[in-house]
Amino acid sequence: MIGFFKYVSCPNMVIGISDQQTGSQLVLKPINSELRKILWNMNMKTGEIVLAASDDMVMDTNGGSSITLQQRSKGKLSQQWDIATTRGFIRNKQYTTHVIDSNNRGTHDNNPVILYPYNGSEAQQWKFVPMDEMSVNILAEEVMAEDEPSHA
Template identity: 30%
Template sequence: MLGSSVVIKNKKGLAPRYAFWDVDFDSGVISLNSSGGGIAIGATPIAAESYAKLALRQDAIHFDFFLHPGYLMVDVNPPLCLDVKDRRIADGTPTWLYPYNGSPAQQWNLIPLRNLNAFE
């Protein structure tokens, strides 16, 4: 699991334990809910066009959720954003860090877990 790519998945047939993420607004870490916070989104290096991978929490990317609301920003110079590669919403499409440009491929809708109908 560690080192696996963070990809877009069709929710049909996907076990919720692989679909739900915890967003820690204090630390900026996004972790896989089923890992109890131990596995999070990382990238090596933190640079443009680095693919998002599952990493231990201590190696996670620290996102800034408030720099540009609706975007998962990494506060480096130039600012990077979690982006869906090639703007493809298709099963298995990888995510990566890309310079912030405000495109739809960089916009994320964070939905509370208590709103489970979002997965239906």
């Protein structure tokens, strides 16, 4: 299911990436950012949250507080997330007492998105907003157009 994770305490911000490469930190991005940096494919069956612009780049945590984009490693618990058990909170399946959190309750562009012990605060509340199939197809065309070189 493709969509974006809206920050509940600041609805014009979503979970995104600083750059589309391995090791990039998850950060807050404005909702009108480049689509390749803010759209995610949530696999409810595996728990993986995959960058929609890539088939093999997923949200991962190394056991510390950082959440980064990493190559998919099938079955790796640090790459699996639960968004259903505690509604509004995204819990890591390896570190089950930790959830996705906006660092220091930040609401600005590029504020780090981290893994932090669950405390129920607004900094930890997210809403997955799915795209319908028609929107996904239109957005896919836009993303492809962003990647094409301009002919000026």
